[in-house]
Amino acid sequence: MAFDGVIGExxxxxxxxxxxxxxxxxxxxxxxxxxxxxxxxxxxxxxEIFGLKIGDIKVIRNAGGQLNQEVxxxxxxxxxxxxxxxxxxxxxxxxxxxxxxxxxIRSKLTEISGDKFSNFNPSMITDTRAKLESDVNTLRxxxxxxxxxxxxxxxxxxxSGKVSWVIP
Ligand SMILES: [Zn+2]
Numbered sequence: 715m716a717f718d719g720v721i722g723e724x725x726x727x728x729x730x731x732x733x734x735x736x737x738x739x740x741x742x743x744x745x746x747x748x749x750x751x752x753x754x755x756x757x758x759x760x761x762e763i764f765g766l767k768i769g770d771i772k773v774i775r776n777a778g779g780q781l782n783q784e785v786x787x788x789x790x791x792x793x794x795x796x797x798x799x800x801x802x803x804x805x806x807x808x809x810x811x812x813x814x815x816x817x818x819i820r821s822k823l824t825e826i827s828g829d830k831f832s833n834f835n836p837s838m839i840t841d842t843r844a845k846l847e848s849d850v851n852t853l854r855x856x857x858x859x860x861x862x863x864x865x866x867x868x869x870x871x872x873x874s875g876k877v878s879w880v881i882p
Pocket of ligand 1: 754806809
């Protein structure tokens, strides 16, 4: 089936990708043993940032690059079963999730769409560095992760492309 619009464009580009594809033997376990947790921000392209190729790392993304109970479950699976013994948490500068309070987001949404957002409670970040420290510590002290797992925290600068390893 052929689509119009943006999906049609993606479909075309994927056809080109398939025509060049030669990675059918790449294993599903991450080659570097690294699991990266980062934001869904469209300016972050993890494989380009670190000069990686297909099969090298696993990436979990959400709004803000934040740890939560669901992410923790994925980290447990990746570390025990999928060879990821190095966990990197990487929030970034100019993150929309660090630009306001849950109340401010809620009132913006309510303004646009009415009161169906009255109970909406997004996980906003008040202090990027403090939240990162807290998330790193949560994983470092997690009793369901293997003993040999190491956890690092860094912040990606969307204006320079620089990764600062603030919690090495
Ligand atoms: Zn972000």
